[in-house]
Amino acid sequence: AQSVSQHNHHVILSEAASLELGCNYSYGGTVNLFWYVQYPGQHLQLLLKYFSGDPLVKGIKGFEAEFIKSKFSFNLRKPSVQWSDTAEYFCAVNAGTSGTYKYIFGTGTRLKVLA
Amino acid sequence: DTEVTQTPKHLVMGMTNKKSLKCEQHMGHRAMYWYKQKAKKPPELMFVYSYEKLSINESVPSRFSPECPNSSLLNLHLHALQPEDSALYLCASSQDQFPDTQYFGPGTRLTVL
Numbered sequence: 001a002q003s004v005s006q007h008n009h010h011v012i013l014s015e016a017a018s019l020e021l022g023c024n025y026s027y028g029g030t031v032n033l034f035w036y037v038q039y040p041g042q043h044l045q046l047l048l049k050y051f052s053g054d055p056l057v058k059g060i061k062g063f064e065a066e067f068i069k070s071k072f073s074f075n076l077r078k079p080s081v082q083w084s085d086t087a088e089y090f091c092a093v094n095a096g097t098s099g100t101y102k103y104i105f106g107t108g109t110r111l112k113v114l115a
Numbered sequence: 116d117t118e119v120t121q122t123p124k125h126l127v128m129g130m131t132n133k134k135s136l137k138c139e140q141h142m143g144h145r146a147m148y149w150y151k152q153k154a155k156k157p158p159e160l161m162f163v164y165s166y167e168k169l170s171i172n173e174s175v176p177s178r179f180s181p182e183c184p185n186s187s188l189l190n191l192h193l194h195a196l197q198p199e200d201s202a203l204y205l206c207a208s209s210q211d212q213f214p215d216t217q218y219f220g221p222g223t224r225l226t227v228l
Contacts, residue, residue: 034216044158044205044219090157094215102171103148103217105157 002027004093006106013081014114021076021109023091032094033074034103035065039087047089050074061085083115118142119220121206127226130196136223138189138206146212147189149181150205152222158205164189165212196227 005024013019025031035047048059055067065076074091091106119140128134138147146165150158163171164183178200180192189206203222209215 036219043221044207046216046218049216102160103158105159108155108157110155 002093002095002102002104004091004104004106006089006091006109008109009107010110010112012112012114015083016080017113019076019078019081019085019111021089021091021111023074023076023106025072025074025091025093025095025104027072027093027095029095033065033067034092034094035059035063035074035076036090036092036105037087038090038108044090047076081111081113083113085111086113087111119206119208119218121204121220121223123223124221125224125226127228128193128196129228130198132196133192133194135193136191136204136206136225138191138208138220139187140208140218141187142208142210142218143186144208144210144218145186146209146215147183148207148209148217149189149191150207152203152205154202162191163212170212193225196225198227201225201227 003026007022033050036044037047038044047063048057050057050067058064063078067074089109093104122137148163149161151161152158160173161175162181167183178195182190203224205222206220207217209217
């Protein structure tokens with residue numbers, strides 16, 4: 001069965017520290033990859049996505065992610081986090097065949113940034 | 116307008132009640148989704164509507180009944196729910212059914228007593 005793993009469940013960083021959140025998926029076919037963020041009390045918002053092309057994608061608020069096909073990974077990075085980045089981050093994979101595509105979300109990573 | 120709206124924001128209901136959740140989008144999207152999110156868990160897909168037709172039902176109990184009256188509206192009718200159904204119910208929409216970026220609403224926080 002398809003699955004998405006986020007190994008870091010809780011991350012605590014100080015402001016200006018660098019961030020890398022891991023995401024691995026299990027699916028052998030074509031995938032579309034997403035990172036969503038859920039700020040406290042707010043709804044899920046798209047940070048960035050990968051469909052095809054350059055495997056290094058840039059998103060909003062200085063986030064970027066790299067798709068490494070051979071490692072089935074799509075890790076999220078930010079060089080310098082801010083207190084306002086405190087949120088829950090979900091990796092999602094959209095995979096399947098025509099008519100059966102599904103979003104599968106990872107378990108999420110709660111990031112706390114200390115001021 | 117890239118907004119998906121959901122009403123109500125909060126709902127408390129008894130196990131014998133019948134209630135409905137409403138979701139609306141005006142982005143011209145042709146696919147709409149219901150997800151259930153328990154605390155500290157990722158969203159779990161419940162239903163997908165594509166061009167107003169139910170295309171995916173993730174083996175959801177019949178006490179949850181979705182309805183898509185038109186391309187902008189999605190309802191979730193609730194009847195005889197159990198306390199374990201308490202959760203945040205999220206609606207999302209996308210231009211077309213997968214693969215595509217989904218836009219999420221703020222959710223309805225449901226408590227079943």
